[in-house]
Amino acid sequence: MKHLVVLTGAGMSAESGINTFRDADGLWEGHDVMEVATPEGFAANPELVLDFYNQRRKQLFEVEPNQAHFDLAALEKNFKVSIITQNVDDLHERAGSSNVIHLHGELRKVKSTLDDNDILPWDTELILGDLCKNGHQLRPHIVWFGEAVPMIEQAIAICETADILMIIGTSMQVYPAAGLKDYVPENTPTYFIDPKPNISSKNNLTVIAKPATIGVKEVFDILNKN
Structure with a gap:
């Protein structure tokens, strides 16, 4: 075969x-990609970043293959x-x-901010205070700009x-x-x-x-x- x-x-x-990742003006769903798709953006405004991916995850359940x-x-x-x-x-x-x-990465998964290999399935909203088993904040399981x-x-x-x-x-x-x-x-x-x-x-x-x-x-x- x-x-x-x-x-x-x-x-x-x-x-x-599902909209393409970013338009010609460098925006993704109206946001500067550096604000929502970099470790620096997450550090500066984690609530904005979590909400951004919550909206993307929600959209995913509204579309079909x-x-x-x-x-x-x-x-x-x-x-x-x-x-x-x-x-x-x-x-x-x-x-x-x-x-x-x-x-x-995958929208329907999250991971620990401490351990990249600590990955969990996740279909609901992710908010500040949602922690991994070791007590560290969870983040979207997305490979951001600047990450391996x-x-x-x-x-x-x-x-x-x-x-x-x-x-x-x-x-x-x-x-x-x-x-x-x-x-x-x-x-x-x-x-x-x-x-x-x-x-x-x-x-x-x-x-x-x-x-x-x-x-x-x-x-x-x-x-x-x-």
């Missing part, structure tokens, strides 16, 4: 109603599928994908074994995630799906300038014919 590695970004979830999520899950019938996502939502899992790595990406080594190892690569809804310009494509074996068939691609088709690279739901269906049909 061939190993299909899928790299997904904000464009994967956009058609489900889109057809692209379901098509990726269905590919597990004929392929070994590994999804490496920059998204913090759980839409891949809710659509049925069984092997998902979240590079930038703990799953990157595992993601690299997965990419090194890819037979097919699919990149969906990401410009592949945010590192270290952007570097993952460089670990895929040379000449691996690659499909790049994005409505506004920043690259063109060549050799083993097929660029599909369409939204995720349409582009993934096209690749789904191509792969299942072969």
Whole structure:
């Protein structure tokens, strides 16, 4: 069974109603990303940051996986599928994908401010005074700017074994995630799906300038014919 590695970004979830991480003006849901997505921002105004992620978590329960999520899950019938996502939502899992790595953390989890490995499931509001078992404040399980990406080594190892690569809804310009494509074996068939691609088709690279739901269906049909 061939190993299909899928790299997904904000464009994967956009058609489900989840806004892309940040707009061209550098704002995320009206907030400066430095205020809500850095350790310094959390230290300066923890209540603002906790409320920001509470709103994102609440939004997550108001949306559903889109057809692209379901098509990726269905590919597990004929392929070994590994999804490496920059998204913090759980839409891949809710659509049925069984092997998902979240590079930038997960909205439905929190962790101790003392121990990054003390991670808990969390579906309600997180407030000041919510503590880990050792008495330290809990924070969103999100990889903020300036923090290490703990799953990157595992993601690299997965990419090194890819037979097919699919990149969906990401410009592949945010590192270290952007570097993952460089670990895929040379000449691996690659499909790049994005409505506004920043690259063109060549050799083993097929660029599909369409939204995720349409582009993934096209690749789904191509792969299942072969």
